[in-house]
Amino acid sequence: MTLKDKQHWSAKSEVKRDELKDALAQTLDWLILRRREAGMALGAAVILGLVAGLFLYGKHSRQNAAWDKLSLAELYAYSGKPDQAQTLLAQVAEEGASPAAASLAHMLEGDLRLPRGEADLALAAYEKAAATAPEALKPFALAEKVLTLEVAGKPAECAAAAQDFLDAYADSLLAPMVHSSLARCQLASGQGEAARTALQKISLQYPNTPWGAWANSRLQPPATPK
The missing domain is CATH 1.25.40.10 (Tetratricopeptide repeat domain)
Structure with a gap:
């Protein structure tokens, strides 16, 4: 794997932690906005806690599934199985559970298409990656676009x-x-x-x-x- 690959794939852990932090913050905001509805009753508090827990668990589970699919797609890609990789990458991008994972999926799609001579499709993939990427990943997608335009x-x-x-x-x-x-x-x-x-x-x-x-x-x- 090249230095460029290591840099943008190693950014996943940091972005993934940020997503969990964002999910916790959103849950707290949800509870604060509805504190009057819940009141001070113990039963209402328990219900709100359960709903918030389900919300957080569901979101985190979907994000984990996206990262798992992305990791498997990477394995397929580097094992010479691009078709299997493409199928998983499309799922990660379409499901949209994790913007960071979706952005990386688009980047890996571009990396797979360019060696096949599909420069225009690779460019489209990098543009989608840049559009959905968190700030930490955006430079990688834009740099990929520049290099692909040169190759094309x-x-x-x-x-x-x-x-x-x-x-x-x-x-x-x-x-x-x-x-x-x-x-x-x-x-x-x-x-x-x-x-x-x-x-x-x-x-x-x-x-x-x-x-x-x-x-x-x-x-x-x-x-x-x-």
């Missing part, structure tokens, strides 16, 4: 998407990779000066990194033949 041979769209990413997530760990894609797509679309500016920024902002070294090599004038 759409340099102008790639450059625009990359610039949007950098405007929103300049401090992201994914920014150097997206910045490099921006420079390549600008070169490919004939934006020579803009590409040179991007390369200079990469060289300055990411020194002593593979991206900085790559930018420096591209900024060097071509060797004069002897």
Whole structure:
């Protein structure tokens, strides 16, 4: 699994904990809003507690089921069984029990479609992922979109998407990779000066990194033949 894969799949645990915290907060809000209806009667309190418990249990169970399906889909995907993976990913996305799991399902769908040459379907999957993703996962979906536009041979769209990413997530760990894609797509679309500016920024902002070294090599004038 690549570093990029590890980063966006390792974000699942943090997001999953946030979802449980949100469920608890929503349950407390539900009880507070209805405290007058419940009154101070013990029977009403017991009923409200039971309803709240069922609400929380049901939501948490649906979320756990979504994460379980996503984990199984990952296993199928990395075991060379993309069709089985796609079936589970579609279920996770359609059921919508967990926005984070649904977003990751869309991203994995894109990862499966791109090697098959289905660039447009992969792009659609990444766009859905970005639309449903919690903030912690959104940069991963948007970065996937940028790289897919580059692979699909759409340099102008790639450059625009990359610039949007950098405007929103300049401090992201994914920014150097997206910045490099921006420079390549600008070169490919004939934006020579803009590409040179991007390369200079990469060289300055990411020194002593593979991206900085790559930018420096591209900024060097071509060797004069002897």
